[in-house]
Amino acid sequence: MKSFIRLLLVISLFSSCKNNPTTISSFEGKRIPIDSQLSEDEEINDFIAPYKQNLDKTMDSVLAYNPKLLTKSDGDLNTAIGNFMADAVMEQANPVFQSRTGKEIDFVLLNNGGIRAQLPSGGLTMKKIYELMPFENEIVIVELTGKDVKDMLQYLSKAKTAHPVSGIELRADRNYKIYKASIDGQPIDENKHYFVATSDYLQQGGDNMNFFANPVEVYSVDYKIRNALIDYLKKTDTLRARIDNRYIRE
Amino acid sequence: MKRRDFIQTTSAAGLFVGLGGLSSLSFQSPGKHLTILHTNDVHSHIGPFGPNDGRNANMGGVARRAALIEKIRQENPNTLLLDAGDIFQGTPYFNFYGGELEFKLMSKMRYDAATIGNHDFDNGIDGLYAQLPHASFDFICSNYDFSNTVMDGHTKDHKIFNKDGIKIGVFGLGVELQGLVNQKLYKETKYLDPMEIATDMASKLKNEEKCDLVIALSHMGYDYKNSTISDVKLAQKTNNIDLIIGGHTHTFLDRPTVLKNKSGKNVIVNQVGCYGLYLGRLDYYFDEEQNLKTKGYSIQV
Numbered sequence: 001m002k003s004f005i006r007l008l009l010v011i012s013l014f015s016s017c018k019n020n021p022t023t024i025s026s027f028e029g030k031r032i033p034i035d036s037q038l039s040e041d042e043e044i045n046d047f048i049a050p051y052k053q054n055l056d057k058t059m060d061s062v063l064a065y066n067p068k069l070l071t072k073s074d075g076d077l078n079t080a081i082g083n084f085m086a087d088a089v090m091e092q093a094n095p096v097f098q099s100r101t102g103k104e105i106d107f108v109l110l111n112n113g114g115i116r117a118q119l120p121s122g123g124l125t126m127k128k129i130y131e132l133m134p135f136e137n138e139i140v141i142v143e144l145t146g147k148d149v150k151d152m153l154q155y156l157s158k159a160k161t162a163h164p165v166s167g168i169e170l171r172a173d174r175n176y177k178i179y180k181a182s183i184d185g186q187p188i189d190e191n192k193h194y195f196v197a198t199s200d201y202l203q204q205g206g207d208n209m210n211f212f213a214n215p216v217e218v219y220s221v222d223y224k225i226r227n228a229l230i231d232y233l234k235k236t237d238t239l240r241a242r243i244d245n246r247y248i249r250e
Numbered sequence: 251m252k253r254r255d256f257i258q259t260t261s262a263a264g265l266f267v268g269l270g271g272l273s274s275l276s277f278q279s280p281g282k283h284l285t286i287l288h289t290n291d292v293h294s295h296i297g298p299f300g301p302n303d304g305r306n307a308n309m310g311g312v313a314r315r316a317a318l319i320e321k322i323r324q325e326n327p328n329t330l331l332l333d334a335g336d337i338f339q340g341t342p343y344f345n346f347y348g349g350e351l352e353f354k355l356m357s358k359m360r361y362d363a364a365t366i367g368n369h370d371f372d373n374g375i376d377g378l379y380a381q382l383p384h385a386s387f388d389f390i391c392s393n394y395d396f397s398n399t400v401m402d403g404h405t406k407d408h409k410i411f412n413k414d415g416i417k418i419g420v421f422g423l424g425v426e427l428q429g430l431v432n433q434k435l436y437k438e439t440k441y442l443d444p445m446e447i448a449t450d451m452a453s454k455l456k457n458e459e460k461c462d463l464v465i466a467l468s469h470m471g472y473d474y475k476n477s478t479i480s481d482v483k484l485a486q487k488t489n490n491i492d493l494i495i496g497g498h499t500h501t502f503l504d505r506p507t508v509l510k511n512k513s514g515k516n517v518i519v520n521q522v523g524c525y526g527l528y529l530g531r532l533d534y535y536f537d538e539e540q541n542l543k544t545k546g547y548s549i550q551v
């Protein structure tokens with residue numbers, strides 16, 4: 001049927017350059033699938049080989065041991081895999097932020113959609129972390145007012161999603177509405193500013209996290225989320241990621 | 251329709267393909283033949299996809315693309331090979347080698363030119379600049395002003411290719427970077443209005459340089475529901491562009507789109523999705539104007 005659709009249409013000529021005797025008489029266009037029926041250029045394969053070997057070697061290197069499969073659907077409002085990511089961002093980014101500004105990160109907020117793969121049990125390879133976090137997103141520290149943080153709580157109440165957090169305790173009722181939030185055991189103070197670590201993607205409006213849109217300040221730490229995860233795992237022998245009470249519902 | 255007619259039609263079309271496309275149409279025999287091959291949004295895909303990769307399974311791969319390009323070049327040495335940007339980012343090859351391998355392979359495949367996509371800034375404009383020694387092809391971009399950046403003088407705002415006496419003028423159009431790319435990455439690259447630039451460039455290439463074919467190599471995107479400038483809008487709102495080879499929106503077109511420009515003349519728009527899953531092939535046949543019996547050019551898509 002496809003061949004049948006290939007119609008031959010005669011359409012009016014365009015001949016805008018009269019001084020030039022050469023003009024288009026006909027046109028044919030198509031796309032050619034690059035599939036396994038095509039032969040391979042062996043010289044190209046040989047050229048790629050050392051790059052691939054070196055890459056595979058690094059990608060297959062084991063960063064840490066993971067005792068059990070971690071997926072983003074294994075918890076209600078917090079998951080072991082999300083907790084690992086948010087905790088790693090907190091632990092890795094805070095010293096950089098501290099040394100640059102003298103301030104401390106209050107809490108971390110990432111997005112559930114940013115958990116791009118599960119982590120299998122066994123040795124966690126570099127490759128798995130690239131699958132978990134394929135994007136180049138950087139950690140940014142967003143200075144928010146207490147009011148912005150309250151807007152964030154409303155966002156989370158509506159999202160009803162296990163967006164990864166670290167450094168903040170959230171309690172929601174049966175209908176996901178957050179009725180209690182505390183940082184270091186203290187309730188959110190509308191007159192205070194908070195330093196929230198997140199990704200540049202979310203700060204710039206990703207996942208409609210609009211409470212990040214007009215911050216007091218955005219601080220860069222020049223640290224990619226993936227690199228923070230890798231660095232965190234490199235110093236970890238066995239990953240102890242678990243579901244806990246940081247964000248729960250009645 | 252009757253089954254018998256259908257079979258006849260398909261077998262006739264099959265015969266065209268078997269004989270090498272339109273070259274089998276005998277009335278063009280004295281003319282010239284230009285083949286344009288193109289890719290877009292390859293995103294650092296070097297090897298083919300694996301068997302468990304869903305709809306992309308077992309597709310793509312640079313070694314296959316290279317062999318196919320070479321085969322087509324042997325059929326027709328008058329071949330132009332173009333890429334519409336977003337060469338970088340998408341596999342660990344980019345994370346590890348910063349785009350070196352992508353540029354080296356494109357050079358080996360003898361790409362003639364590429365335009366710059368938003369993801370080509372992913373390692374910063376300095377990261378792009380650092381890989382330029384690995385690219386033997388030109389970067390054509392007409393609406394990014396790189397004057398205050400390291401890229402200054404390393405791109406062309408247009409290039410004219412000559413294949414068997416056919417003059418092909420190519421200019422490049424990039425997407426608006428603000429809101430799409432962190433400003434820290436593109437630094438002081440200035441985005442200029444693509445409609446204005448395209449109007450000027452196409453007129454210059456067609457009317458002053460007397461190009462037989464004017465190509466916009468675009469990373470603006472195929473089309474949008476809102477008023478954002480796109481390849482389709484550009485095609486319809488300008489004159490003097492014959493062909494727009496696009497990218498950015500990862501649009502898989504089964505066949506090129508044929509549109510009318512502001513003066514009612516044909517503009518072809520094509521884009522081949524992403525990740526090197528397809529190669530676009532466009533064949534243009536040219537003739538001396540006086541040899542053409544009819545004031546028409548046939549289109550087979």
